[in-house]
Amino acid sequence: TQLLEQSPQFLSIQEGENLTVYCNSSSVFSSLQWYRQEPGEGPVLLVTVVTGGEVKKLKRLTFQFGDARKDSSLHITAAQPGDTGLYLCAGGYGGATNKLIFGTGTLLAVQP
Amino acid sequence: EPEVTQTPSHQVTQMGQEVILRCVPISNHLYFYWYRQILGQKVEFLVSFYNNEISEKSEIFDDQFSVERPDGSNFTLKIRSTKLEDSAMYFCASSVKGRGYGYTFGSGTRLTVV
Numbered sequence: 001t002q003l004l005e006q007s008p009q010f011l012s013i014q015e016g017e018n019l020t021v022y023c024n025s026s027s028v029f030s031s032l033q034w035y036r037q038e039p040g041e042g043p044v045l046l047v048t049v050v051t052g053g054e055v056k057k058l059k060r061l062t063f064q065f066g067d068a069r070k071d072s073s074l075h076i077t078a079a080q081p082g083d084t085g086l087y088l089c090a091g092g093y094g095g096a097t098n099k100l101i102f103g104t105g106t107l108l109a110v111q112p
Numbered sequence: 113e114p115e116v117t118q119t120p121s122h123q124v125t126q127m128g129q130e131v132i133l134r135c136v137p138i139s140n141h142l143y144f145y146w147y148r149q150i151l152g153q154k155v156e157f158l159v160s161f162y163n164n165e166i167s168e169k170s171e172i173f174d175d176q177f178s179v180e181r182p183d184g185s186n187f188t189l190k191i192r193s194t195k196l197e198d199s200a201m202y203f204c205a206s207s208v209k210g211r212g213y214g215y216t217f218g219s220g221t222r223l224t225v226v
Contacts (some may be wrong), residue, residue: 031212042116042203042217043155050212088155094211097168098143102155 003027004091004103012109013079021074021106023089030094032065032072037086037105046074048092079110114138118204118218125194125225133189133221135204143207144187145215146179148172148200155203161187162210194225 004025013019023032031050035043047056049065049072056063060083062075072089086107090100117136125131137144146158159169159179166179178190187206191198201222205215 033214035217040201040220040222042205042220043215045214045216048212048214090155092211097160097162098207098210098213099145099157099160099168100147100215101157102147104154 004089004101006087006089006103006106008106009104010107010109012111015080015110015112016078017110019076019079019108021076021087021089021108023072023074023103025070025091027091027101028069029091030069031092031098032069033090033092033100034063034072034074035088035090037088039086043088043090076108079108081110081112084108084110114216116204116206116216116218118202118221120221121219122222123224125223127196127225128193131191131194131223133191133202133204133223135187135189135218136185137187137204137206138208138216139185141206141208141216143167143210143213144181145205145207146189147203147205147217149203149220150200158189158202191223194223196225199223199225 033048034046037043047063052067052069054065060077089103119134144161149155160167176192201220203220204218207213
C-alpha cells in the first residue's frame with residue numbers, strides 16, 4: 001500500500017511564528033507536489049519538486065525534496081492568518097500517468 | 113488564469129440512479145484525471161486519461177464507472193448505478209504533461225447519494 005504520512009495533522013500557531021510540515025513515505029516518488037485546499041474547494045498547486053535534495057522557495061514558503069525522494073518538508077516563515085488552510089503533499093509516480101498519491105493532510109490555523 | 117470547470121457543483125441522486133459529472137479541462141492540457149474525496153478522508157485517485165484512452169485506473173474505478181472525452185473540450189465521469197458509498201466530492205484535474213507537472217484541479221462536484 002502506497003502511503004504518504006504527514007505530520008503534524010493539526011497545527012495551531014500565532015501569527016509571526018515559523019512552522020514545518022513533514023511528508024514521509026517508504027516509497028520513492030518521481031516528483032513531490034504540495035497543494036493547499038480550502039473547505040469545499042479543489043486543491044491548488046503550490047509547488048512541484050522533482051530532483052532529490054531540491055529546494056524551492058515561494059515567498060515565505062520553502063519546500064524541500066529529500067535526497068532519496070521519499071520525503072519532503074514545507075517550512076513557513078513568519079506565518080500569517082492568510083496561511084490558514086489544509087496543506088497536502090502528493091507523490092507522483094511518473095510514467096504515462098503521473099498518478100498522484102495524496103498525503104493525509106496538515107490543517108494549519110494561524111491566529112492573529 | 114486558466115481554470116478547470118466542473119458542473120454541477122452539487123448533485124443529489126437516488127441510490128441506483130446514473131449520474132454524469134462534467135468537466136472542462138484547460139485547453140492545452142493533455143492529461144486528465146478524476147479524483148474523489150470522501151468527507152474527512154484523503155484525496156483518492158480514480159482514473160487518468162491520456163491520448164483518448166484510460167492510462168491507469170484504481171481499484172475504486174470498477175465497472176460502474178466510465179470516463180469519456182466526447183469532444184475536444186469536455187471530460188465526463190459516469191457512475192452507472194450509484195451506491196450510498198459513492199457520496200463524495202469528485203474532482204477533475206488536468207496537467208499539461210506527465211511526470212513532474214502539477215495538476216490544476218476544478219472546484220469539484222459534491223455528490224450525495226440518498
